[in-house]
Amino acid sequence: MTQEHSPVVAGVVAAVVGFSSSFVVVLAGLVAVGATPAQAASGLLALCVAQALGMAWLAVRHRTPLSLAWSTPGAALLVSTGAVAGGWSAAVGAFLATAVLITLTGLVPALGDLVARIPASLARAMLAGVLLPICLEPVLGVAAAPLLVGPVVLAWLVGQRVAPRWAVPASLVVALVVVLVSTAGEVGLADAVPTLAWTTPSWSVPALVGIALPLYVVTMASQNVPGVAVMASNGYPVPWRETMGVTGLATALVAPFGGHAVNLAAITAAMMAGPDAGPDRTARWRAALSASVTYLVLAACAAGLTALVTAAPDGVVQSAAGLALLGTLATSLADALADPRERVPAVTCLVVAASGVTVLGIGAAFWALVVGLVVRAVLSPPAPGTSPTATSAPARSAGRHRSP
Template sequence: MSGLKLSHIVSGAIAVLLAYTSSAAIVFQAIDTLGATQAEANSWMLVLGLGMGLSTLVLTLRYKMPILTAWSTPGAALLVISLQGVPMGEAIGAFVFCGLLLTLTGLSGWFEKISRFIPDAIGSAMLAGILFRFGLGIFASMEDSLPLVAVMCVTYLLGRRFFARFAIPSVLLAGIVFCALMGAFATGESFDLSLAQPVFTMPVFSLSALIGIALPLYIVTMSSQNMPGVVTLKAAGYQPPVSSAITVTGLATLLLAPFGGYAFNLAAITAAICAGPEADDNPATRWKAAMVTGVIYCIVGLMGAAVISLFLIAPKALVVTVAGLALLNTVAGSLSAALKEVDQREAALVTFMTTVSGISFMSIGAPVWALLFGGLTSLVLTRKKAANA
């Protein structure tokens, strides 16, 4: 804990704020689709928070890297569609089986071997494409919340000019003060601040749920979450322990699935916040920002759904703008690294544009298709240049 900086605390808090405000509503939809009771819903939010927090702390403290984990957001979106009419026990059984598949993937090491073949330029281009929409979100938010966004952007520019280390904390503070003065926070909500309690559901294994829920959940988690998570850390200059990290998230899923922890994976966007220069100028100590994130995740999880409501009262423009500004340097660095190698520029551009497009085929998201298309472009053009030489 020695040497903990304000930038670590702010980056960790922004990562948690972004994680919950961007996808908590999807998780609530999945819970509602199952017809869960209030106690079961609180249990889901409890173990999802604790699962992310504890697995992040284990990996971060063990490897001294900003290795963040997250619940599977595309997995939650998949569950909203596939859980209709499925009994709770069968759904839990599918989550347990998905956890088993994730654990076996980590233990086998095959996923880590595949990730080593990704060229640095293509990986950086994919990361830039993933984060690009957050930068665009700043300008899109101007349509509905121009005064708020303007205040935050001016604060950012002044901060970068006169007090660069505190630019993002100043932006967050300015946004909160502006919203408080303008009455922009939705303060009419009532909160139950009691600690959430875990509710155990006995898993029931049915072939239809294993094929229709567990396998798609595993595939979408690996392709749309774990792959971008690995690339994010590599683009930031780290060599993540891929197999160990997936094993930890798989075990977390396996243990917490009976209580509502449907799937955990490596984080990408929130990891980029803690692994970027805004968290710390020194890459060797950015893990402390991830450590702060893990602690806050645990606290939020213990408070259950009550604290989630606190996150949701913030105006969307506040969250989008602070996240976009916090990621600007990371986007710029990724684009610079992607286009630096002349021989890889076409492949990097194909990767970047495919990622930004947001296409999805066969339940596989744009980042994986971007790696595939970019990799094929690189392979073809590299062989052509070698033949001409």
């Protein structure tokens, strides 16, 4: 492989790894809040196209390897939230509300400052609580159907030992093979035709409070802020205002077609902005461009993959999704419990989020933040200006590079 081709190859690899590592989580999240398989496939297709086009625009305009992705933690949040009052159309309305909040974050500094006041320990604990039930699926799957789920877990374990980056994609490939073998003849070519399904949004208070607000917080704290930090660590400024505008607009455009959130990438950003994309830093923007083209190709696979996931025996795809999120769970737990003074509020937040309770029609993620903040205030009232925040340093860094 020649050096001049390395950014292109890095972009293709990043897109394949990013897609294969988390698309099952996206499908599971959309179905959990009321989407039909066709609507979920539409959402996956729309997300691929929107982030591809947004990434191409930012890469070409700024000659920077800015990479976009769907919100995997946000999809996990949807899994834990489940159906809300108003059904699927209300969930779509919540996605639109999230788009508005993301856009306003780039335009109104005060909104970003408000998000920055959420303690990092609680933001990470909420995410860990959301992820925990999903990450239990491989254990439950092996116990219930060892012959079906066992090979998926084994592929993941071998991949972790041999090539960690490809461990999750390898487990997913094995899961799809298991599905193909166990459902031979059930998935036809007609099921693989990519289509978009429009849903007219509606709005309900439970959906706005239980989906839109937690989805916005999780997307900002677990995707956009780390994405800025990754780019900064590789020497690339992020045009904050424009990036929030592009991702907010992309989220608004995909919402009626079933997409939940588009945001800055973090893990794949490191692959495209770091040394893997070649020694010439001025050429690494081509990695983002090749990734965008790859996502357009992968978009054509959305319907077929959704059909396979829908036909899968219970536990197989859920186990693959749980394995895909283990790394995020580990990072979230480490961050949430790092400060001994924050551990009790963080654990309280975590268990409420993991409980899956619904109160007043509003899901557990919202109540987890509320309870965590209350417990934190009671146990250790913070001194003015000393509260640890989820986004303070990266947000300030982004703010310095806002586009005009």
